Amino acid sequence: MITERVSEHKAILVTGKARSERNREERAFWLFLSPWVIGFIFFVGGPMVASLFISFTSYNVIESAQWIGLENYTNLFKDNLFFQSLKVTAYYVLLAVPFTIVVSLLLAVLLNFKVKGQSLFRTIFYAPTIVSGVSIAFLWSWLLNPDFGVVNSIIFQLFGVKGPGWFTSTDWVVPSFVLMRFTALGSTVVIFLASLQTLPEELYEAASIDGAGRLTRFFKITVPLISPVILFNSIVTLIHSFQVFTEAYVITKGGPEWGSFFYILYLFDTAFAQFRMGYASAQAWILFIIIFFFTMLSLWISRKVVHYENDNKH
Template sequence: MSPWVLGFIFFIGGPIIASLFLSFTKYNITDAIEFVGPRNYKILFTDELFYKSLGVTVYYAALAVPFTICAGLLLALLLNQKIKGQAFFRTMFYAPTVVSGVSIAFLWAWLLNPDFGVVNSVLYSVFGIDGPGWFTDAKTVIPSFVLMQLTALGGTMIIFLASLQSLPNELYESASMDGAGPLRRFFNITIPLISPVILFNSIIAIISSFQIFTQAYVVTKGGPNWMSYFYVYYLFDTAFADFKIGYASAQAWILFIIIFILTMLSLLVSKRYVYYESETRR
């Protein structure tokens, strides 16, 4: 266990404790550390960019989380069908998740380019309409980032697919004999049985949505009009552009608290809606 323990202490646990300490200091790398108490947190809650970046991130998460869960589940349902080339399609849909996030961001920037992008070219050639500005328009920049999730559904899809394959066929056969159609079987059998997996994927999607950074850094640089200036992007600029390490550490801990609260709320709500077979047996 010692390699894992040492790795955790030096690369995870140690930096976490150090960031908590630094969040109560004024530190810009070149000067000595100055303890300032909770001043960083007080300044943060009066910072307009804090609320702006947090609002943009919440807006993105509100769209991205449902989209990720619904699209991932739909994709898993399709790939769970017995068709020729099943393994090939599963591999192709999962493959983009192992590609560098920077490469994927550049690909989407090209696809959704309003001037020469493939998507707008197809819209004009096939339907005769001018496509939206995508990343260059403040109204469509966040939906454009949500659309980018199509190439990041592999992990969510695989987990859903594994849960679907573990469901007992006897329940579906009994329901079919009782006259239940596909939709009724889906909502009355599939959804309840995979509800723990939906909860897990939802929590992972929430955490990932609040940590979005690479896409905006590569494609939009926070624009247009600050509409893609996500919270982690602001934290990055604070730490590595302005070198306000203490202030950035306070930002990081506020983000941790927000994600922790959302996770706890998800678990609290799940007690009413999530079905656990083991609890039913007891």
């Protein structure tokens, strides 16, 4: 009996110590997480709730907000500039997302080859990512200048024809902004490169023995194995593409003839040029709904095409 009681007492002590240790770890967890939680509440969550309220009001910063219900939202769907900005942004997204994913993946494959100066090449391709967006915009406005730009000069030297108007042409202005993505691929390339370096060499060796060429190995092994990473980069690129602003604001201001009047540019103009904060907040929430919808759609579609390592269906 005494031995049993001693054992029970020891078990209680051990349980108490384990519970105390868990409580201490839990307190440490919330302590280290608290800066992010506080920052999210005050700088993200709080402003989101405030903007939702403001979207139902008429508010110009100077005067008090006046409740007008759904008027801002109904007015949006009567606004020609709203639909123009959506059309321009949708066109950009349709071009920018495939361009970013395909080019980033190809660059990552090339940078994964073990060649002399590999680290230097990786640094060169990533470096523009850390440069200010305004600086990159000025650089591209010079490169794609239709009169003395480097790109048109090269086109004339090689083919003997005059290059397109780029930022001054309604047909070429959006593709010009897509082309600018080439200097913003660094982060996407790094993520692809990291995923490529985790792939097992045994699969490639076995495929080579079976006679599979490089293209076959790429599409049958590489692409399926990194499909979750492709999905992640696609969603991130999709979200960023809907929010293009800096380049258009610096180079074209929405021109020519509203050809680069992106959604965020219109939202910015509404909020900080016209001071129609209620209307701008409604625009912001419409954009949130659009991005959320396409993100969920991408996740739903991905269930049939994305390969996961522990997925028993594959």
